[in-house]
Amino acid sequence: MNVLGIDIGGxxxxxxxxxxxxGELLAKRKRFDTPQPATPxxxxxxxxxxxxxxxxxxxxxxxFPARVRRGVAETASNIDKAFIGLDVDxxxxxxxxxxxxVLNDADAAGVGEVHFGGGQGVKGVxxxxxxxxxxxxxxxxxxxxxxxxxxxHVVLPGGKVAEPFAADRVRKxxxxxxxxxxxxxxxxxxxxxxxxxxxxxxxxxxxxxxxRWSEFGPLLTxxxxxxxxxxxxxxxxxxAAYHSSTLK
Ligand code: BGC
Numbered sequence: 001m002n003v004l005g006i007d008i009g010g011x012x013x014x015x016x017x018x019x020x021x022x023g024e025l026l027a028k029r030k031r032f033d034t035p036q037p038a039t040p041x042x043x044x045x046x047x048x049x050x051x052x053x054x055x056x057x058x059x060x061x062x063x064f065p066a067r068v069r070r071g072v073a074e075t076a077s078n079i080d081k082a083f084i085g086l087d088v089d090x091x092x093x094x095x096x097x098x099x100x101x102v103l104n105d106a107d108a109a110g111v112g113e114v115h116f117g118g119g120q121g122v123k124g125v126x127x128x129x130x131x132x133x134x135x136x137x138x139x140x141x142x143x144x145x146x147x148x149x150x151x152x153h154v155v156l157p158g159g160k161v162a163e164p165f166a167a168d169r170v171r172k173x174x175x176x177x178x179x180x181x182x183x184x185x186x187x188x189x190x191x192x193x194x195x196x197x198x199x200x201x202x203x204x205x206x207x208x209x210x211x212r213w214s215e216f217g218p219l220l221t222x223x224x225x226x227x228x229x230x231x232x233x234x235x236x237x238x239x240a241a242y243h244s245s246t247l248k
Contacts (some may be wrong), residue, residue: 001020001021001058001059001245002017002018002019002020002026002058003017003018003020003058003059003060003061003241003242003244003245004016004017004018004050004051004054004056004058004059004060004061004098004241005017005018005060005061005062005063005236005237005238005239005240005241005242005244006047006050006060006061006062006063006237006240007062007063007105007108007236007237007240008034008043008047008062008063008064008065008079008105009034009065009105009132009133010034010038010065010078010079010132010133010134010169011033011034011133012031012032012033012034013031013032013033013034013043013046013047013050014029014030014031014032014233014237015029015030015047015050015053015054015237016028016029016030016054016234016237017054017056017241018061018237018238018241018242020241020242020244020245022116023112023115023116023117023231023238023242025234025237025238027054029233029234029237030050030053030054032046032049032050034046037080038079038080039080039082040080040082040083040086040088040091043079043080044091044092044095044096045095047060047062047092047095047096048095048096051096051098056098057098058098059098059099059100059101059244059245060092060096060098060099060100060101060244061100061101061103061108061239061240061241061242061243061244061245062088062092062100062101062102062103062240062244063102063103063104063105063107063108063109063236063237063239063240064088064102064103064104064105065077065078065079065104065105065133065134065136066079066083066104067104067148067150068088068102068103068104068147068148069147069148070089071087071088071089071090071100071101071102072085072086072087072088072089073085073086073088073102075150077134077152077153077163078133078134088100088102089101089102100244101240101243101244101247102240103147103240103243104136104138104147104148105130105136105236106128106129106130106136106137106138106204107128107136107138107145107147107148107239107243108138108235108236108237108239108240108243109128109130109136109138109204109229109231109235109236109239110126110127110128110138110139110140110145110202110235110239111138111145111239111240111242111243112231112234112235112236112237112238112239112240112242113126113128113202113204113229113230113231113235113239114126114128114140114143114145115143115239115242116231116238116242117202117229117230117231117235118200118202118227118228118229118230119140119143119200119202122143122199122200123142123199124141124142124198124199124200125139125140125141125196125197125198125199125200126139126140126141126143126198126199126200126201126202127139127140127192127196127198127200127201127202128140128201128202128204128229129151129188129189129192129201129202129203129204130203130204130205130229131166131167131168131185131203131204131205131206131207132167132168132169132205132206133167133168133169134152134163134167134169135151135152135162135163135166135167135188136152137149137150137151137152137192139196145243151192152167154191154192154195156187156188156191157191162188162191165184165187165188166181166184166185166187166188168205168206168207170184171184178215178216178219179219182216182219182220183219185207185219185220186219186220186221189201189220189221189222189226190221190222192222193222193223193224197223197224198222198224199224200224200225200227201222201224201225201226201227202226202227202228202229203220203226203227203228203229204228204229204232204235205229207228208228208229208232209228209232210228213228
């Protein structure tokens with residue numbers, strides 16, 4: 001089965017049709033700027049543009065930057081507050097006329113990595129951490145997702161909250177050099193390691209690009225291996241599509 005995977009982010013809304021058996025993209029990814037303000041109505045219209053771009057007439061799997069339970073967005077740290085309490089599955093189904101499943105973006109990226117990337121076949125606890133506009137987390141036990149862990153909002157020892165301390169957006173805003181930024185991310189990683197004792201940590205976002213990871217990766221240590229996301233920017237699209245195919 002093929003599913004149109006869509007990743008809704010703070011700056012871009014990206015999508016591509018995905019072969020959910022292999023995790024392959026069936027066409028070149030398409031990106032539209034996230035409308036500003038990113039109201040539910042404007043975001044739904046952009047999703048419809050993606051559907052039309054691919055002339056799509058099948059299910060949608062959507063990665064969304066919030067806590068999501070049974071299709072309903074429950075938080076909105078980096079998106080329009082009007083999404084809180086909204087049934088996003090229903091909103092997008094009504095706008096596109098297509099069956100839709102929405103899940104948290106970091107959960108989606110983790111699902112992509114666990115099924116088709118660096119987390120394949122790993123037993124035990126796998127933690128996906130995404131460094132972007134926010135900090136997202138996806139937790140897996142023997143390949144099964146524990147959804148909505150929201151570890152970007154954890155208070156670190158010393159009193160700082162992880163996301164406003166070490167999201168990639170903060171690196172850019174404060175013009176931090178990579179070494180200084182690496183030290184911040186290491187504080188976050190060390191605390192997650194202490195709290196969850198994972199068997200593998202997968203880091204996604206811009207730092208996972210091979211040319212960046214070769215320098216950034218060595219700045220991070222934990223009691224388990226730490227690897228970059230192998231699906232890079234496509235992890236959310238692929239994971240959301242796959243996840244949707246596992247649901248009714
Ligand atoms: C949100 C999470 C999201 C993360 C990455 C956080 O601010 O609360 O739901 O996964 O940003 O987008």
